[in-house]
Amino acid sequence: MTLHVPFDNSYARLPERFFARQPADPVRAPSLIAVNADLARALGIDPDALATDDGIAMLSGNAAPTGADPLAQAYAGHQFGGWSPQLGDGRALLLGEVVDQSGQRRDIQLKGSGRTPFSRMGDGRAWLGPVLREYVISEAMHAMGIPTTRALAAVVTGETVLRERPLPGAVLTRVAASHIRVGTFQYFAARGDVEAIRLLADHVIARHYPTVTSPLGLLDAVIDAQSDLIAKWLGVGFIHGVMNTDNCAISGETIDYGPCAFMDRYEGGKVFSSIDRGGRYAYDKQPDIAVWNLAQFATCLLPLISDDRDQAVDQASEAVHRFPQCFAECWQATFRAKLGLNTAEANDALLIDSLLSRMEAGGADFTNTFAGLANGTAAAAFHEPEILDPWLEDYQARLDRQPGDVDTDAMTRANPLIIPRNHQIEAMIAAAVGGDFAPFHHLHAATIQPFNLTDPDLALPPGPGQEVRQTFCGT
Template structure:
């Protein structure tokens, strides 16, 4: 395994003209200490645990010292926030340290979130607090374990330096990894400035570095749009199928690579509620759970608009026209797999009726899907563990008869089907109350054991882990009072 200080940096984004970023060094924090880390993310850099615990490494990941080869910068972008265009945003509390090439030839950009003020901080302090850092760390790694494209979280470094939000809190920095942090808003800032060449240059950079197969196509910019739309459709299908709500789907939070980007006020569904709003700041429900696929489509049109100067309105529109169909097919395929059924049109009413029943009866989505893995398709089977989740037992019984008939028609074997379904229906998700317990212990007692316990648990979300069964239970009553917002 490599030494941290011997990592090889490539820094492709830093070689772009400075119109795309501002060079700025992190602001040091006093007495940094390691809160937690991800061995899986460390392995992406060819590092093991012994490297992350060294004082020299902690100093670097606190932003207190840079390594040879690092080229620290904050990226410029704009974005539509809650539907309204903001002409200049940028990394207001995130600083890119550089891009590491691992032994496999993969490039991973290292970014410190909470590293201090940048030219884009807009009056903010550029810091992150421990509570939000814990949520981002845990969810980034949990989403990866669920098979959902995401930025990764290497570690959290804490400092007793006070940070002021609603109250005084503790500062923390998350080291994030991604092949690229370029987002839709990276293009928007130049479009609204009527600067065409920077758009072309950035598009060429993205194609050459991340979509090289498109470079020789007749319309590479159109193909880029088409591929981003396809990846975004797949991502939305994965979010919806697992019950994940992002909370702030602004265009500046949309990845050009189709990654889940910028974890703020996110939430996983407990009781199934299509209109679930995880962000307390989202008073209008723009980013409610059931709105996410349509919001993504709207965001894609904004990205397409930025490339119109390189194409035409007609070509750009055609490039993203398949998004609704792509999302629909991807979503139905994932939901059918969760129910152990083929992804055929005739099965759609059965799937949608189940979701309607869940909503009407306020049934926990993850628990229902996991128990469905053990469904007995015999004609007279009672399926009590599932049935007990519903207040309207008669309605469930009627649906269960239809479901059993569909399974028998497909010649489904319950044992085989159950094994297959358990591989796509997680038993464990990062529920808000689980994160809240870890946050309270860390903040009040400086006890980080629950963060590590959750990280290990969520690294294997599809396994039974009977010793951790309590983590798969419905949330306690006090969890209903948890609120997360854009400051979380």
């Protein structure tokens, strides 16, 4: 069985200063953990070929297939508000691009493939835990309809990675609409390289927003995409954890699943990331950080918007100032769907906020509260169920004002029953480190069917002693 990947590498045709070409560092004894067969087929790749020796060699970085053009992308970024003029792919390589069966261009990237010129003091490797975390969570996000990078495969390398302790190494093969970030634009803006910014903007428009006709139109399109994305995150209780500008994808996809987490008990200011000591990227701060990131993107585009800097600043500022209203509309649409509301009323935001406030006061599980609204069991998610009663009266009155019955099927599709809960992920990783991948496969199989209760145990919030209070980056 011959491995064939239909590469067509547009990013590699950009000037050399956009990246560093190099092969991956070989690993000693790679073996396959999982292949995403459906995604492989969508990319025009035979999934069975990925499980052959040639396929595993590609997925581990031991061999680049015909047509690949491995490169590490250059970018900069604000990390927790602090400026880093050069970051780049320090442990990843873009193998190349394919045009999938629906006509969409997709990157295929290896994460954990060894050192690059952007590695700084890092080893360029990944250990098994973050690879499995990203595999499970990114595929769960896709199944919930949230724009995201995806996982094509995971392999163990047969080598040890040193973190706090020796851990098994692994490589994730990630698929994305692209890996172009706000930080990619910042890299060239910091160097005053207007030609590179123009080339990058033209590439992004052709690739992601082909109906856009101007740099200002590109800014508007990215604002719309980020508004929709962040609203969808909040709708499932997702906390990214590291919303740095180098983790803000221009395509509007969720990218880089480091110390991310889904909330169990609802808390508006919830933070999981061990490195977010100031709560910069808390659950309810994510819209504010999105607009901050977009302001950095707008600043990069100023030379393209107008030769008159003052005019460019005015136009870009007007666009960025549109975000709060755009996001509010997306957020209300997301939560109306979760509540089964098929019409819009002026006070819907107050109704949603009132529910969230009561959930926080009552220690309610986020996922199970919304899942329970469709079948009348929402109060069971509260430590003090009576807290919900007054809101249920207001909610019923609101339902009575809309025409027809609630579309419970549509409501069900807006409210997952199963998410990758933190304690389940940690248990899955612990088992895998010990050589048992059955919990990984079980959790993955359940979370890619988030609207079906395939395993009721996976819908349970953490019990005593199971709650995970911190998540870690893994680099």
